Amino acid sequence: MNKYGLHGKLTATAGNTDKLAAILLQAAKLVATADGCHVYLVSKDAATEDAVWVTEVWDSKEAHDNSLKVAGVRELIGQAIPLLAGPPQKGQELEILGGAGLNSSY
Amino acid sequence: MNKYGLHGKLTATAGNTDKLAAILLQAAKLVATADGCHVYLVSKDAATEDAVWVTEVWDSKEAHDNSLKVAGVRELIGQAIPLLAGPPQKGQELEILGGAGLNSSY
Numbered sequence: 001m002n003k004y005g006l007h008g009k010l011t012a013t014a015g016n017t018d019k020l021a022a023i024l025l026q027a028a029k030l031v032a033t034a035d036g037c038h039v040y041l042v043s044k045d046a047a048t049e050d051a052v053w054v055t056e057v058w059d060s061k062e063a064h065d066n067s068l069k070v071a072g073v074r075e076l077i078g079q080a081i082p083l084l085a086g087p088p089q090k091g092q093e094l095e096i097l098g099g100a101g102l103n104s105s106y
Numbered sequence: 107m108n109k110y111g112l113h114g115k116l117t118a119t120a121g122n123t124d125k126l127a128a129i130l131l132q133a134a135k136l137v138a139t140a141d142g143c144h145v146y147l148v149s150k151d152a153a154t155e156d157a158v159w160v161t162e163v164w165d166s167k168e169a170h171d172n173s174l175k176v177a178g179v180r181e182l183i184g185q186a187i188p189l190l191a192g193p194p195q196k197g198q199e200l201e202i203l204g205g206a207g208l209n210s211s212y
Contacts, residue, residue, distance in 0.1 A: 005149055007113060025204050032206035039207030043111055043200035053200060094149035094159060098131050100138035101145030101207060
């Protein structure tokens with residue numbers, strides 16, 4: 001069955017990119033064992049200064065939405081919000097057909 | 107150590123999206139066991155019809171570049187090229203800081 005992917009950007013206020021990334025890496029640890037979580041990557045790219053990218057793969061959109069209820073996640077969101085330069089943009093939603101790196105491959 | 111990510115789009119000629127995706131899924135199987143490959147996902151998204159997205163995570167750019175030498179990969183590229191609506195665009199290069207879903211996490 002296809003999986004749900006999300007590739008999105010959070011932009012930090014000047015000087016806070018690393019702090020924001022550190023919070024998101026903590027969130028990755030929390031959701032890594034959540035039901036239906038396959039991938040939760042935290043990245044920067046050279047082209048978008050101040051931005052932190054989050055790339056997620058879940059069994060379904062519902063599994064993703066439930067991740068917001070994982071213990072500790074809301075607290076981390078609360079820490080991240082004051083570091084953001086603006087409201088989070090809606091990320092790119094992907095229908096994951098398959099590939100390598102999922103918990104149960106192909 | 108940070109890893110190398112690439113998130114890119116291939117656009118198929120009309121009616122060939124599924125055929126292109128199938129070729130990329132075969133490529134995913136070939137590179138899944140290549141040195142330094144963590145993630146190779148093949149996706150579609152509702153917003154970009156005719157497009158197939160490939161999201162990769164490798165130990166380094168060099169590991170990614172070497173994947174083109176994996177047996178069978180060039181043949182698959184040869185099958186994919188006639189299905190493309192234009193030359194592949196350069197994907198978004200990511201510096202992966204960490205997260206869940208990598209072979210050796212965090």
